[in-house]
Amino acid sequence: MTVAIVGAAECDLGSTGLSILGLQTQAITRALADAGLSLSDVDGIATTSVARFSATSLAEHLGIQPAWTDSTFAGGSAYEMFVARAAQAIEAGQCHTVVISFASNQRSAKSRSLGGVYEAHTPEAQFEQPYGPLYPASYYAMAAGQYLHKYTAAREDLAEVAVAAREWALLNPQAFRYDAGPLTVDDVLGAKPLSTPLTVADCCLVTDGGGAIVLTSLERARDLPKPPVLVLGYGESTTNASMTAVDDLTVTGAVASGAAAFARAGLTPADVDVAQLYDSFTITVLLSLEALGFCAPGEAGDLVRSRSLPLNTSGGGLSYCHPGQLGVLLLVEAVRQLRGECGDRQVAGAEVALAHGTGGILSTHATVLLGVDR
Amino acid sequence: MSTVPEPDEATRTWWDATRDRRLVVQTCGSCGHAQHPPRTLCTGCGRTDALGHHDSAGTGLVDACTVVMRAPDAEHEAPYVVARIRLPEGVVLLSNVVTDDPQAVRIGDPVTVSWRPLDDGRALPIFRPAFTPQEK
Numbered sequence: 147m148t149v150a151i152v153g154a155a156e157c158d159l160g161s162t163g164l165s166i167l168g169l170q171t172q173a174i175t176r177a178l179a180d181a182g183l184s185l186s187d188v189d190g191i192a193t194t195s196v197a198r199f200s201a202t203s204l205a206e207h208l209g210i211q212p213a214w215t216d217s218t219f220a221g222g223s224a225y226e227m228f229v230a231r232a233a234q235a236i237e238a239g240q241c242h243t244v245v246i247s248f249a250s251n252q253r254s255a256k257s258r259s260l261g262g263v264y265e266a267h268t269p270e271a272q273f274e275q276p277y278g279p280l281y282p283a284s285y286y287a288m289a290a291g292q293y294l295h296k297y298t299a300a301r302e303d304l305a306e307v308a309v310a311a312r313e314w315a316l317l318n319p320q321a322f323r324y325d326a327g328p329l330t331v332d333d334v335l336g337a338k339p340l341s342t343p344l345t346v347a348d349c350c351l352v353t354d355g356g357g358a359i360v361l362t363s364l365e366r367a368r369d370l371p372k373p374p375v376l377v378l379g380y381g382e383s384t385t386n387a388s389m390t391a392v393d394d395l396t397v398t399g400a401v402a403s404g405a406a407a408f409a410r411a412g413l414t415p416a417d418v419d420v421a422q423l424y425d426s427f428t429i430t431v432l433l434s435l436e437a438l439g440f441c442a443p444g445e446a447g448d449l450v451r452s453r454s455l456p457l458n459t460s461g462g463g464l465s466y467c468h469p470g471q472l473g474v475l476l477l478v479e480a481v482r483q484l485r486g487e488c489g490d491r492q493v494a495g496a497e498v499a500l501a502h503g504t505g506g507i508l509s510t511h512a513t514v515l516l517g518v519d520r
Numbered sequence: 521m522s523t524v525p526e527p528d529e530a531t532r533t534w535w536d537a538t539r540d541r542r543l544v545v546q547t548c549g550s551c552g553h554a555q556h557p558p559r560t561l562c563t564g565c566g567r568t569d570a571l572g573h574h575d576s577a578g579t580g581l582v583d584a585c586t587v588v589m590r591a592p593d594a595e596h597e598a599p600y601v602v603a604r605i606r607l608p609e610g611v612v613l614l615s616n617v618v619t620d621d622p623q624a625v626r627i628g629d630p631v632t633v634s635w636r637p638l639d640d641g642r643a644l645p646i647f648r649p650a651f652t653p654q655e656k
Contacts, residue, residue, distance in 0.1 A: 291584055341589065341590075
């Protein structure tokens with residue numbers, strides 16, 4: 147691998163009252179400043195959720211005419227996919243400096259609905275939405291139900307994921323729940339039920355926010371102000387659009403995406419010092435830990451309870467920020483951990499980080515392995 | 521929402537069967553693969569010219585379930601059960617399990633098909649527990 151991340155930043159988070167393009171501009175200009183680069187250096191853009199022509203609209207807003215763009219829409223995993231695509235484009239020489247960015251004002255704009263987006267021409271509109279599932283919550287709820295049934299895992303195992311996320315958020319001044327105080331297992335179990343067995347405390351936040359990262363060749367990265375963060379490996383898997391296509395809800399596409407990423411990097415889960423796993427729901431983390439090989443099936447609850455793997459050190463989607471698609475912020479946190487910039491929540495000596503995105507209803511899965519320049 | 525879009529060329533046979541309260545499963549006459557929802561190709565063998573429909577027995581098992589506690593729209597009234605129903609014909613359907621005791625529905629429960637009429641003469645297949653509460 148010859149590509150590195152050289153800049154990383156968040157836009158304003160929480161409830162901002164700002165526009166999507168305004169938040170995007172914050173994220174991008176801050177990430178470029180972090181990288182010691184300027185907009186005139188950027189010849190590649192990857193983003194979603196700006197408009198129908200997302201990268202096109204963003205490029206015009208920034209006043210640039212990129213040689214490479216990507217707006218693959220894959221929900222929260224798209225940003226991990228973009229790292230792979232950007233690395234390939236840079237290695238192939240199609241472009242030299244790529245910005246991957248996302249921003250949403252969904253909390254300010256009240257643009258989120260419990261039933262998800264309705265598209266009358268899709269099979270789901272005919273065969274699923276008439277039954278009133280919450281999208282995506284009811285699918286993750288069914289996966290959680292299967293998980294508890296298959297492994298006789300405890301409901302408390304799910305809750306522990308939210309408890310652990312809050313512990314990290316209390317160390318991150320940027321976290322939405324920074325001042326909220328600790329969360330207990332009983333708090334999670336006693337929260338309002340949404341789609342059983344999940345309560346609202348098993349579900350990610352609904353906030354504004356976003357971020358950006360900047361990638362370029364490692365050769366160039368070594369001349370820039372911040373220590374380069376190397377792209378060591380990546381992999382992805384796309385498994386389903388509907389709620390009925392996957393045979394076993396407890397086995398996700400993270401099995402394939404993780405295996406591909408580890409093989410490409412020549413690493414194993416034991417080499418990972420800090421992991422950022424998309425925590426759309428508590429169950430997502432348990433399923434991803436097992437699929438990525440951090441523990442055996444059915445044992446993720448014990449792993450989380452042990453706190454032996456530093457996991458979602460920003461506080462994650464559950465307690466830090468969830469702007470609809472968390473993927474880019476998983477990468478921002480991974481970069482900061484590898485640079486040693488995380489203050490009270492810094493994982494000492496972190497040299498290898500994993501970021502794993504999940505999109506839709508366990509639909510898309512993408513894993514990225516990052517490392518320090520040794 | 522309970523408003524169901526008009527069928528298309530792939531799904532018309534399936535929906536027309538519901539007018540007669542028949543639950544059908546799309547099946548490939550070439551390789552025998554069963555699939556849902558109906559499509560214009562067989563995902564088992566890729567053929568586009570061998571697809572037909574067979575009547576389902578109308579029984580199934582709960583493969584996964586959740587009780588929705590907050591309805592997404594005015595057409596649904598919580599609490600209600602959303603479930604994946606595994607049919608013996610080899611496909612999984614999303615549906616509702618209609619029962620007086622939503623919290624009692626479990627993975628593995630046997631269910632039988634029932635129908636929720638739509639305004640245009642079609643009907644939505646839903647499922648009811650295949651045993652009485654005493655039997656359980």
